[in-house]
Amino acid sequence: MSSPHDSSTPSGSTDWTTTPVTADLLRGALDVERTERGVLPHRLPARARAQCADGQLTMAEAQPSGVRVVFRTRATAIELDALRTKVAYEGAPPRPDGVYDLLVDGRLTGRAGVTGGNVLMVDMATGSAETRPGPVGTVRFPGLPDGLKDVEIWLPYNEITQLVALRTDAPVEPVPEAGRSVWLHHGSSISHGSDAASPTTTWPALAASLGGVELINLGLGGSALLDAFTARALRDTPADLISVKIGINLVNTDVMRLRAFTAAVHGFLDTIRDGHPATPLLVVSPILCPIHEDTPGPSAPDFSNLVEGRLQFRAMGDPAERAGGKLTLTVIRDELARIVKQRAADDANLHYLDGRDLYGEADFAELPLPDQLHPDAATHRRIGERFAAVAFAAGGPFAARRA
Structure with missing residues (x-):
């Protein structure tokens, strides 16, 4: 090298x-x-x-x-x-x-x-x-x-x-387009690549390689917040396959309550559909993150081990606040599954994937999140391989439209 x-x-x-x-x-x-x-x-x-x-x-x-x-x-x-x-x-x-x-x-x-x-x-x-x-x-x-x-x-x-x-x-000289399908993905810092070993070993890059598709990665660290301008960027970008991974940043930042979340998800998906009415669209809920499964945000850095190079995060909310509409990952997964099921009645190309199928309790026991939020390099590989096996395999949500 x-x-x-x-x-x-x-x-x-x-x-x-x-x-x-x-x-x-x-x-x-x-x-x-x-x-x-x-x-x-x-x-x-x-x-x-x-x-x-x-x-x-x-x-x-x-x-x-x-x-x-x-x-x-x-x-x-x-x-x-x-x-x-x-x-x-x-x-x-x-x-x-x-x-x-x-x-x-x-x-x-x-x-x-x-x-x-x-x-x-x-x-x-x-x-x-x-x-x-x-x-x-x-x-x-x-x-x-x-x-x-x-x-x-x-x-x-x-x-x-x-x-x-x-x-x-x-x-x-420029390389002519190879005719491969374009996969457009949006998510949080985990999709961005946080703590992966290199740019081709972030989980989306690995999944794209395994799926034989061209990647456009709109994973935005700390910024997957259902912003309307991000939805319009997805709407206006040519793509054959689209996925949106929604949840963890909304809890991290404590930016909205359940009432606003439901409407924002519908609006986000509506905007994407304005530009991609029939493109396979996969909604992915958060991977397992124990500190926020049932405890709302915001997240706060723990500086106690910073001088040793170890930064960790902790949840600052109170589980009792869920009754007032505060978001946790469990709440978000349940609502995303409900929204996709409702919309899929009129949208055969809309699909849902539970993020715990990519990284769940058994994975956390084997490969814990080093800072309580972000996966390490080995976990990026596992998530990428599992996503490819689900999304790009025969019968998967992305199989029919792959070039």
Whole structure:
């Protein structure tokens, strides 16, 4: 595997070809912003971003989970200059660096990262954040096989990434669409990829690979809140298959009660159906999360072990508050199942999946959630494999429309 470098100067005496990174070389992004340094992929369109100034959403949608640079070339060496923005937390050890996965003709061939870049320093006690600027870095993939090949560079799911320059030792060209079905997925930080090993090993990326489909991942850490602008983004994005994973962020943030939740789910699904009236649409409820199964939110960070690098979360609500309409995961699952059953009477392409079929009590006993909210790398793999086995298998909700 290749290793990271922090210099943006081309290495060695290679005769490099520099290719502008343009939208036709990017997949998985809904918008591409030109910056002073290069291009910044976005996972929400400009109209959606203009309707919400929330810092968490701004950070999450600009972290390019599922976004990849795709091209065809005979190159044996590739360099990509990138300016990352990495998140760090006051008082905590450094978080792991983001990872770039290199796929050649669909096979993982290299894994590397960049150093340098900006640091977004977050004080979780006060909620304040400060950006500390840094230099552009370079990720290098030398020693590739000769001959014409399709190359994919999957960008880190957890670092905002401005793409500055793409260099190769042979010309590149866009890869024609392969005719595979496009799977559009929306969810929380778990779908975003939190604590996965790399961008191709988040559970949606793994499921997409197993299902043989093209992924557009709108998993937005902390931001799966049934926002109308997100529903419109889903409505307006061409797709053959759609899934929405709803629940955990609504409890985390304690953003609504049951009365508002029911109407918001119907409105969210109505909006998607305005653009995709007959597309297979799978509603997925939350995976098991014991702290919030029967205890409402909000969630709060537990700083007691932060200096040791262990951040955990705890539920701050009172189970008795469910009587007043406060949401728990059990309440959400029951209501989602009821809503889908009601709507499916007139919508044969609407389906429901209980998230505990992806990760349930037995899984928690074997692979507990390290911070009480997010799965680790092994659990991402398990969830991805199970989702693929349910959704893409013969007779599954996505089987009929796969190209």
